[in-house]
Amino acid sequence: MKKIFFVIFILSTCYLIINTFSVFASLKLNEIYPAPLTNQDEWVEIYNDENNPVNIQGFYLTDSSGKKILITNEVLEPYSFTVASTPSGVLNNSNQTGKNYADIVYLYGVNDQLIDIATYSGTFNSNKTFAKCPNGNWFILNTPTKNATNETACQSLTPTPTLTITPTLTIVPTEGTGNLTPTSPAVVLTEAGPISYDNIYISEAMVNPMTGEKEWVEIYNNNDFSVSLSNWFIDDLENAGSSPKVFSLEITAKSYAIFDFSSSIFNNDGDSIRLLDFNKNLKDDFEYQKTETGKTLGRTSFDSDNFCLQEASKNSTNNPCINPTPTLIASVKTEQTNLSPTKNAIQTKSPTVKVNSFNVSIHRSINYPTGVVKNNSGNGDVLGVTNELIINSPNNKSFVNLLCFLSSSYSLLTIISILFRMKLSYGKDKNFYSPSLHSS
Numbered sequence: 001m002k003k004i005f006f007v008i009f010i011l012s013t014c015y016l017i018i019n020t021f022s023v024f025a026s027l028k029l030n031e032i033y034p035a036p037l038t039n040q041d042e043w044v045e046i047y048n049d050e051n052n053p054v055n056i057q058g059f060y061l062t063d064s065s066g067k068k069i070l071i072t073n074e075v076l077e078p079y080s081f082t083v084a085s086t087p088s089g090v091l092n093n094s095n096q097t098g099k100n101y102a103d104i105v106y107l108y109g110v111n112d113q114l115i116d117i118a119t120y121s122g123t124f125n126s127n128k129t130f131a132k133c134p135n136g137n138w139f140i141l142n143t144p145t146k147n148a149t150n151e152t153a154c155q156s157l158t159p160t161p162t163l164t165i166t167p168t169l170t171i172v173p174t175e176g177t178g179n180l181t182p183t184s185p186a187v188v189l190t191e192a193g194p195i196s197y198d199n200i201y202i203s204e205a206m207v208n209p210m211t212g213e214k215e216w217v218e219i220y221n222n223n224d225f226s227v228s229l230s231n232w233f234i235d236d237l238e239n240a241g242s243s244p245k246v247f248s249l250e251i252t253a254k255s256y257a258i259f260d261f262s263s264s265i266f267n268n269d270g271d272s273i274r275l276l277d278f279n280k281n282l283k284d285d286f287e288y289q290k291t292e293t294g295k296t297l298g299r300t301s302f303d304s305d306n307f308c309l310q311e312a313s314k315n316s317t318n319n320p321c322i323n324p325t326p327t328l329i330a331s332v333k334t335e336q337t338n339l340s341p342t343k344n345a346i347q348t349k350s351p352t353v354k355v356n357s358f359n360v361s362i363h364r365s366i367n368y369p370t371g372v373v374k375n376n377s378g379n380g381d382v383l384g385v386t387n388e389l390i391i392n393s394p395n396n397k398s399f400v401n402l403l404c405f406l407s408s409s410y411s412l413l414t415i416i417s418i419l420f421r422m423k424l425s426y427g428k429d430k431n432f433y434s435p436s437l438h439s440s
Contacts, residue, residue: 026050029107029116030081031131033144035093035124041085044069044105045146048076051224051253056082058110063091063103079226079253081147093124134195134228149250151228155194194230194278199223202275202284203256204298204310204318207266208291215261217273218314221251222302233280236265237272237287244276256315273297295322 031045044061048054054076061069061084069086076082092103102124107116120130122140129144133154143153203220206213217234221227229251233244242265249257266273274285286307288297298310298318308321 026052027054027056027076027107027115028132029105029118031129031141031145031150032091032105032118032120033129033146034091034103034120035126035128036088037126040088040126042088042091043083043085043146044091045081045083046071046076046107047081048078049225051078053077059115060084060108062106062108079224083147149226149228151226152230152248152250155230195228196277196279196281196283197221197223197227197229198283200227200229200251200275200283201299201302202273202286203302204296204313205266205273206296206312207271207273207288208268208293208295210294215264215266216314217259217261217275219249219251219257219259219275220299220302221253221255221257224253226250226252229277231278233276233278234259234261234265235274235276236267238274240271244280258315268293 026049028047028049029044030047033043033045036042046056055074056071056076057074059071061071063069067090069084069090071082071084073082091105102121104117104119106114109115118130118132118138120138122130124130124140127142127144129141130138131141131145131150131153133139134151139154141150141153145153199222201220201222202217204218206216209215219229227250229247229249231246231248233246235244236242245259245261245265247259249259251257268291270287270289272285272287275283277283286297286305288307291297292309294312296310296312297307298313298321300306300308300318300321309323310321311319313319
């Protein structure tokens with residue numbers, strides 16, 4: 001029994017240790033502000049890079065001299081920031097004599113467990129911070145981004161050099177000996193650039209606004225992390241005349257952002273809306289044919305490509321469809337000369353969603369069931385609808401079976417009626433039924 005309890009204790013301890021390290025690994029030092037204005041505080045920003053809240057009560061920071069900075073927050077929410085502040089004079093803002101760094105910042109847990117560390121260098125002023133950019137490298141930013149993502153500021157930064165020592169060996173011959181003298185180390189500057197993300201969608205579009213209002217497009221980030229859409233584009237129908245409109249947006253995880261147009265670019269009687277990344281690669285798009293003033297075209301779900309007419313829901317979850325059931329429609333073009341049960345190819349145009357008085361194209365391949373349909377390509381009918389009877393449809397087969405059953409039942413009843421009449425007329429005198437009755 002003692003052995004069992006001992007094994008359980010060991011396993012529980014290992015689980016707690018592994019789980020603790022996993023949780024704390026999500027905490028990152030994100031930005032350091034060591035040179036504030038007079039009467040302002042120095043601060044260090046911490047970021048939770050996981051989809052779970054972390055209890056940081058009792059956590060603290062220190063610098064290279066051992067000065068402690070307390071963290072007052074108790075819980076750091078998922079993908080959120082917190083700032084630990086201290087009066088000026090704790091963090092160094094210039095390189096110390098004889099050292100190649102200004103200071104070192106350590107993040108500790110409640111049991112003095114070291115969680116993260118950042119070493120910064122350079123000379124700072126009140127307009128500069130030392131921050132971690134999306135590529136994982138640290139840079140001096142010219143714009144502090146307290147309690148916010150650093151991605152936008154990283155686009156116009158002064159990079160902190162990352163020293164990569166790649167010595168080139170030069171042979172200097174001397175009599176009897178050989179000296180290998182390395183050249184000066186190469187300095188490689190790494191800068192953050194725009195990123196093309198997946199799972200970025202057009203959520204809603206106002207293409208026919210009320211008088212005096214602007215057109216806008218709502219973008220949704222369906223990732224579990226924040227994104228920086230730097231120098232992305234919104235465009236209408238490709239090669240239609242208007243140039244793509246450039247924009248930059250910061251969108252947190254599972255959130256919306258709006259891009260307002262300064263002038264109109266979309267047609268009210270049909271157009272296309274396309275989302276392009278910074279290289280003008282297509283990320284999402286849809287087409288529409290008609291609109292209504294003051295109503296938006298909104299995606300019904302991020303699991304589908306369906307759009308419908310909606311009431312505007314700017315920067316929030318889309319409203320239900322005004323006509324809640326989008327209907328797939330398509331022109332039908334078939335060739336059929338008789339009603340023989342042979343397979344016939346049904347050719348369709350691109351399917352669209354029809355809701356109220358507008359059509360929205362669906363950008364996906366749809367395989368329609370094969371049926372026997374009389375030629376109606378000139379009528380523009382809905383797929384599968386015709387003025388002629390379709391023999392091989394399930395409803396018609398059921399009807400034919402019913403007619404057969406009624407016919408068989410009628411015949412059987414007729415035979416029984418004839419036999420009954422024969423019994424009445426001939427049964428007794430002519431011993432209609434059996435020899436045994438006749439002998440009795």
